[in-house]
Amino acid sequence: MSIEVNNVSKTFGRFVALKNVSLHIPSGELVALLGPSGSGKTTLLRIIAGLEIPDPGSGPVFFHGDNISDRSVAERQVGFVFQHYSLFRHMSIFENVAFGLRVRPRRIRFGKDEIRRRVFDLLKLVQLEQAANLYPSQLSGGQRQRIALIRALAVEPKILLLDEPFGALDAKVRKELRRWLRRLHDEMSITSVFVTHDQEEALEVADRITVMNAGQIEQEGTPEQVYHQPANSFVCNFLGNVNLFHGRVQDGRVCIEDLEVARSRDDYAERTPVVAYVRPHDIEISRQRDHEFTILAQITHIRTAGATVRIELKRHDNGEFVEAELNRNRYLELSLQNRENVFIKLQNPQIFVADYVI
Amino acid sequence: MNVQSYQLKQHSILPGFGLSLGYTLLYLSLIVLIPLAAVFVSAGSLTPGQFWAAISHPRVLASYRLSFGASFIAAMINVVFGLLVAWVLVRYRLAGRRFIDALIDLPFALPTAVAGIALTAVYAPNGWIGGPLGRLGIKVAYTPLGVILALTFIGLPFVVRTVQPVLQDLSKESEEAAASLGASAPQIFKKVILPELVPSLLTGFALAFARALGEYGSVVFISGNMPMRTEITPLLIITKLEQYDYAGATAIAVVMLVTSFVLLLIINVLQKRATRYQF
Amino acid sequence: MSMPNAAILRNPGAAGAVGESRCVRWVLTGVALAFLGLFLFVPLVAVFVEALKKGLWAYMRSFSDPDAKAAIRLTLTTAGIAVPLNLIFGVAAAWAIAKFDFKGKSVLTTLIDLPFAVSPIISGLIFVLLFGLHGWAGAWLAEHNIKIIFAVPGIVLATVFVTFPFIARELIPLMQSQGTEEEQAALVLGASGWRMFTRITLPNIKWGLLYGVILCNARAMGEFGAVSVVSGHIRGQTNTIPLYVEILYNEYNFVAAFAMASLLTILALVTLAAKSVVEWKFADEPSERSRARKESRLI
Numbered sequence: 001m002s003i004e005v006n007n008v009s010k011t012f013g014r015f016v017a018l019k020n021v022s023l024h025i026p027s028g029e030l031v032a033l034l035g036p037s038g039s040g041k042t043t044l045l046r047i048i049a050g051l052e053i054p055d056p057g058s059g060p061v062f063f064h065g066d067n068i069s070d071r072s073v074a075e076r077q078v079g080f081v082f083q084h085y086s087l088f089r090h091m092s093i094f095e096n097v098a099f100g101l102r103v104r105p106r107r108i109r110f111g112k113d114e115i116r117r118r119v120f121d122l123l124k125l126v127q128l129e130q131a132a133n134l135y136p137s138q139l140s141g142g143q144r145q146r147i148a149l150i151r152a153l154a155v156e157p158k159i160l161l162l163d164e165p166f167g168a169l170d171a172k173v174r175k176e177l178r179r180w181l182r183r184l185h186d187e188m189s190i191t192s193v194f195v196t197h198d199q200e201e202a203l204e205v206a207d208r209i210t211v212m213n214a215g216q217i218e219q220e221g222t223p224e225q226v227y228h229q230p231a232n233s234f235v236c237n238f239l240g241n242v243n244l245f246h247g248r249v250q251d252g253r254v255c256i257e258d259l260e261v262a263r264s265r266d267d268y269a270e271r272t273p274v275v276a277y278v279r280p281h282d283i284e285i286s287r288q289r290d291h292e293f294t295i296l297a298q299i300t301h302i303r304t305a306g307a308t309v310r311i312e313l314k315r316h317d318n319g320e321f322v323e324a325e326l327n328r329n330r331y332l333e334l335s336l337q338n339r340e341n342v343f344i345k346l347q348n349p350q351i352f353v354a355d356y357v358i
Numbered sequence: 359m360n361v362q363s364y365q366l367k368q369h370s371i372l373p374g375f376g377l378s379l380g381y382t383l384l385y386l387s388l389i390v391l392i393p394l395a396a397v398f399v400s401a402g403s404l405t406p407g408q409f410w411a412a413i414s415h416p417r418v419l420a421s422y423r424l425s426f427g428a429s430f431i432a433a434m435i436n437v438v439f440g441l442l443v444a445w446v447l448v449r450y451r452l453a454g455r456r457f458i459d460a461l462i463d464l465p466f467a468l469p470t471a472v473a474g475i476a477l478t479a480v481y482a483p484n485g486w487i488g489g490p491l492g493r494l495g496i497k498v499a500y501t502p503l504g505v506i507l508a509l510t511f512i513g514l515p516f517v518v519r520t521v522q523p524v525l526q527d528l529s530k531e532s533e534e535a536a537a538s539l540g541a542s543a544p545q546i547f548k549k550v551i552l553p554e555l556v557p558s559l560l561t562g563f564a565l566a567f568a569r570a571l572g573e574y575g576s577v578v579f580i581s582g583n584m585p586m587r588t589e590i591t592p593l594l595i596i597t598k599l600e601q602y603d604y605a606g607a608t609a610i611a612v613v614m615l616v617t618s619f620v621l622l623l624i625i626n627v628l629q630k631r632a633t634r635y636q637f
Numbered sequence: 638m639s640m641p642n643a644a645i646l647r648n649p650g651a652a653g654a655v656g657e658s659r660c661v662r663w664v665l666t667g668v669a670l671a672f673l674g675l676f677l678f679v680p681l682v683a684v685f686v687e688a689l690k691k692g693l694w695a696y697m698r699s700f701s702d703p704d705a706k707a708a709i710r711l712t713l714t715t716a717g718i719a720v721p722l723n724l725i726f727g728v729a730a731a732w733a734i735a736k737f738d739f740k741g742k743s744v745l746t747t748l749i750d751l752p753f754a755v756s757p758i759i760s761g762l763i764f765v766l767l768f769g770l771h772g773w774a775g776a777w778l779a780e781h782n783i784k785i786i787f788a789v790p791g792i793v794l795a796t797v798f799v800t801f802p803f804i805a806r807e808l809i810p811l812m813q814s815q816g817t818e819e820e821q822a823a824l825v826l827g828a829s830g831w832r833m834f835t836r837i838t839l840p841n842i843k844w845g846l847l848y849g850v851i852l853c854n855a856r857a858m859g860e861f862g863a864v865s866v867v868s869g870h871i872r873g874q875t876n877t878i879p880l881y882v883e884i885l886y887n888e889y890n891f892v893a894a895f896a897m898a899s900l901l902t903i904l905a906l907v908t909l910a911a912k913s914v915v916e917w918k919f920a921d922e923p924s925e926r927s928r929a930r931k932e933s934r935l936i
Contacts, residue, residue, distance in 0.1 A: 051534055073537040080538035086531040090553040100539030103549070148535075155539055372820055373830035378733040382745070385726045389798055390751055393763035396773065400766050439672045446669040450662060458670075460913045464677050467852075467905040469859025470757075471879040472898040475886050476680035479687050479895075486679065511676050533656070543657050572756025574862035575879070579886065592758035596866060599762065604771060611759045618754040626747065 001158035002027040006059030017043040019215040032202035035212035079152030083164040087136040094132040100155035122150040142173035162194035276349035283324035284345040293343035412609035425591040429570035432509035440517025448525040470575025500582030513566030520562035568621040688895035699896035708881035716857040727804025735812035761866025787869030795863040807849030855908040
């Protein structure tokens, strides 16, 4: 079931959470709404669920072509998973998962045996059959969220919405639950939208990512697209670590730190200031200066613990810090030492006009 | 450090433990424990037969029926309406909410005698409300109904104040989750909200009940104090004292004290159980 | 969650899409307000209406009666003794319970709560049993011509008993939620015990202390049942304001009775106002403190 949102705005008092946002989510996809606090992603999700009502004048919300703007939460038949402890504290795990099936009107309600069968099938899916008679307070955070997931799925919703579902959990548990979510989604082919501020999570789990900031959508695309072809400085900065270099347009070409970058932009005036974003793994280090390795910097910190080697350098010209990432072999090849002076090369810079201030 | 403390407490660099604890225990014993013990010791001077006769006299039994019965009903009324008031105060946007909220504590801050004469003035046969009701044939003052009303007034803040914090801390997400799973508003109230409120409702009931049992000042004006009909147990104790029937007074006092202590215990247990499901 | 969302979730009546219909809300609100109006507002207004029934002049004249003045004096004296005594106790008890760990702490806390659970009549009875003519110390007191029951000391004792827990109950949760770190820091920096107490502890608890004192005072001045038992109702000598109100009422002198009652009512309203101010001050503090306050607020 696809989701379509048209020109939706939402204001809370004087705070504008969403500014005229439009979004289309194809059926069966797992989509991430990614952005910092206050970007409006949670508000958008809740509007889709029916938990918030958009401002008057906003466009309609469609589920697979049906205008559902006037339907209440219960009528929309969406599954919703919250960040914090939305399990019913005084009910057992079984009763929690069965809840949605039990509150249905008499006519369409399943019989007790059928409900029981369904609940245990779901518990088996997340490997928590033995928890059926326990209470939420007796489970770990990760187990609770698994239950929250299947509770939402118990009523067979056409759309699954998750609001920072793993935010309150430890890093390791988070990774595990991401895998569960991905698995459940693949098995059930249910249109899913989840909200997160963790770009790593979005990149890892989602089919498509919608990057939001200050109530608007900055970019929408596959993880590869938003990571490698960011539409603007914000997206570039938000996804992954990034180094910042300043430069300007000169003779029709972009010059970063005296280095001519092979990108010419006809539409920008001379001397327009630009910024270039370079990912740490796109920084190359060499002991020799040449036409590519032009920036002189001193190594201030080397961190070898981890999958790759992180090197922090301080530029000689302006004292700014640069973060580089090398794979272990390259690092050992170069046998770099702390406090050494080396030269830096920038690869794959993402260049934007310097109007966005971080 | 403090020599007195030996193993009584864990080591702490803060001073004054011995002094403060010592003074506390001394004051507590002098003002509270010894006087309270006096009741039981005095009652102990009665033989079991005398004791039983004193507490099971028909007039005394009638007073129990009135005190316990009216307190129970008043506490029940307060449970229903206290929940309602707390609900409206916490969940609805009301003009003058702060003012109303502050006023809830009035029965607690107002001296009982003032409450007593005010309520009597209102519900007496020629009072603001007593008058119209009287014309409808309903007598309030000088009847058990008046006693119930007075006790409802006294117990009003208890349920409201125990339920309010729980309502405020209710996770809105649980309700939204229930709604997203298809539950209607009454279903959400019955299945999700009410179970969370039950411990605090019980506690509030017990507090209101305990307070109403021992209440004197606000009841004694409106009740009329007719023996066997509208005489509350505390008044009976005073009457016996004035007749120098110390034994009788003490015996009844023991019954009331034991009840109060049992209630206090129940309240403590309820408050502990309230946190059972929390995580 | 972003700030505005959290703020909305905690706001009553905020535009949520979940909950009862508007019609139901109006009905519930109406019933709640009617209940409160009937039980709270009407009696409150009745006090002042009855007091002013014969005009402002009659109202003011009630206070110039010598017995009235004696009652006011006695009430003030009693409160003036009971409150400071319970204040010292409250601070000492809260210090011992909140800042230290020892066996039997919860028993002690329950014992401090005892006077709350005891009927006011019994609160007076116990002192009659101890100091009355036929009481334990009765003979000894009679010998030495010391009057406690049917005299001011008895009234003070009964009042002290009844208002015993107020300040302690206010301070204990407050000091517990504040922990011991600040005091420990002061000691480490070289402050003496007394210095630490006056400069660190007292300022931290000042609002709770103030509120406890106000509450204790209101109850001390308004206590009726316990004092009624021990006082003997001797006009001009052993009548506090509440007792005098009773006497006036029983003599059908309604205006004077309600006039005296109005004094206490005004005191009650001041107490409620003070409570609001203290709560407003606490609104800025971390939520643990306001929760600690809420727990202590009962009875």
